Amino acid sequence: MKSNFGKKKMSLFPCCTTQKRPSKIKWKKSIKEDNDNKSVVSFSNISFKSDSGKRKFITDEIAKLGKGNITSRIISYHELCVATQNFHPTNMIGEGGFGRVYKGYLKSTNEVVAVKQLDRNGFQGNREFLVEVLILSLLDHPNLVNLIGYCAEGEHRLLVYEYMVNGSLEDHLLDLTEEAKPLDWQARMKIAKGAAKGLEYLHDQADPPVIYRDFKASNILLDENFNPKLSDFGLAKLGPTGDKTHVSTRVMGTYGYCAPEYALTGQLTTKSDVYSFGVVFLEMITGRRVIEYSRPEDEQNLVVWAQPLLKDRKKFIQMADPLLKDKYPIKSLYQALAVAAMCLQEEDETRPIISDVVTAIEFLARKRVEVDEPQPRKEISPTQEEDSNHN
Incomplete structure (x- = not known):
């Protein structure tokens, strides 16, 4: 045909x-392109790198690559445990190869959220985590889910999204x-x-x-x-x-x-x-x-x-x-x-x-x-x- x-x-x-x-936009949410701020170039490089398998300091990487343009915030693991009642099974709303998703409530901002807990044994490693944080923080559109925050404490990798009721x-x-x-x-x-x-x-x-x-x-x-x-x-x-x-x-x-x-x-x-x-x-x-x-x-x-x-x-x-x-x-x-x-x-x-x-x-x-x-x-x-x- x-x-x-x-x-x-x-x-x-x-x-x-x-x-x-x-x-076209240049990865906007106010990305500046000057000698001290090359977010677009940096993200391009990380996108084509493979995960070496070694543990990375994700928060530092995000801060370095985002150059102050990351709108999602760092949320502590303790706060997410409280929000999901210690990831109680009754709060689980989804499960896949990446891990599990829980419904939660952030008292600090009075928000109902969806918390994706990445499976440390799954295929979604540090690279995938980093790419998702950068893309959803640096791009903004009504038909892309809003990333509220993330957690990268120790071995924990969690992403916090707006809760989609349907x-x-x-x-x-x-x-x-x-x-x-x-x-x-x-x-x-x-x-x-x-x-x-x-x-x-x-x-x-x-x-x-x-x-x-x-x-x-x-x-x-x-x-x-x-x-x-x-x-x-x-x-x-x-x-x-x-x-x-x-x-x-x-x-x-x-x-x-x-x-x-x-x-x-x-x-x-x-x-x-x-x-x-x-x-x-x-x-x-x-x-x-x-x-x-x-x-x-x-x-x-x-x-x-x-x-x-x-x-x-x-x-x-x-x-x-x-x-x-x-x-x-x-x-x-x-x-x-x-x-x-x-x-x-x-x-x-x-x-x-x-x-x-x-x-x-x-x-x-x-x-x-x-x-x-x-x-x-x-x-x-x-x-x-x-x-x-x-x-």
């Missing part, structure tokens, strides 16, 4: 005009319980738009650009209004600069979400994030997890299952999440699947740039569906028998 989507501004929706995007996108999309209320179409498009805008900020406005490298549903957090914020930046890399076309790095991330060229060669570009966005967007449309071994063998990999269906518009309706109960605009479904298909192109040069994806999804997020009325027949292709039975 070849496309020139990534080579020019969005032409998929003729009525949709491309908005002018803000100019958990992650994964919690509301995949493996729902019978009592859970599924996200409606409009909510899904709103979340996709915000997540794409977070990536756009990292790719197009940070200088040098940031490649997120771990875009997945569990890393998209939701506030009380279901506004999405990207989290977990430990695997992020600074993107290619100058004449370089890619960054070569050890392949890391989550199986199923990695772009094929990155998984095969370790060559990383911003288009690698676009592929991962396509996978998550497909999850949002279909309600299927990227890898599900409980399904028949030919349906276990979401992208492999979707590829033949994406080539036949007659089968698009088969891909819609059954939990939507047919309450979505047919045209929007077609257009959303077209965007997902273009993001999932095997060749990275044929994928869209993220700003074009944002433009497309902004258009989809503006469209509303009247769920109490049947879909108008004029939106249904007369050549598609399956469509004619929709609603």
Whole structure:
């Protein structure tokens, strides 16, 4: 499914005009560039270093590299023990390969927070900890989670974030319980738009650009209004600069979400994030997890299952999440699947740039569906028998 989507501004929706995007920023939160303050250069260097495995004095490193621009504060281990009731199991709200996340309350600032306790035996070492603190302290956007503080006492590595009351996108999309209320179409498009805008900020406005490298549903957090914020930046890399076309790095991330060229060669570009966005967007449309071994063998990999269906518009309706109960605009479904298909192109040069994806999804997020009325027949292709039975 070849496309020139990534080579020019969005032409998929003729009525949709491309908005002018803000100019690049230099890792701002008032970073000064003079002989005594080279935060950008220093961070670039640390981003490409591998962790030597030796214990580092993280607080000193952050102070040196941040050059006074770090907005998150140092929080003592004792204060975090008090905040989480000694990391009591009843306060645990998440668990992964990185460690555990606890809900806590900081009396000193009267804040409810999420405390991520990194597993000292896990893959996320000092480098990942340092990168996350620097990225979330030096960059600022409504669709990036806010890092309130960190702790690096002795062997302890903890990150303290704003508490996101609605958990992650994964919690509301995949493996729902019978009592859970599924996200409606409009909510899904709103979340996709915000997540794409977070990536756009990292790719197009940070200088040098940031490649997120771990875009997945569990890393998209939701506030009380279901506004999405990207989290977990430990695997992020600074993107290619100058004449370089890619960054070569050890392949890391989550199986199923990695772009094929990155998984095969370790060559990383911003288009690698676009592929991962396509996978998550497909999850949002279909309600299927990227890898599900409980399904028949030919349906276990979401992208492999979707590829033949994406080539036949007659089968698009088969891909819609059954939990939507047919309450979505047919045209929007077609257009959303077209965007997902273009993001999932095997060749990275044929994928869209993220700003074009944002433009497309902004258009989809503006469209509303009247769920109490049947879909108008004029939106249904007369050549598609399956469509004619929709609603």
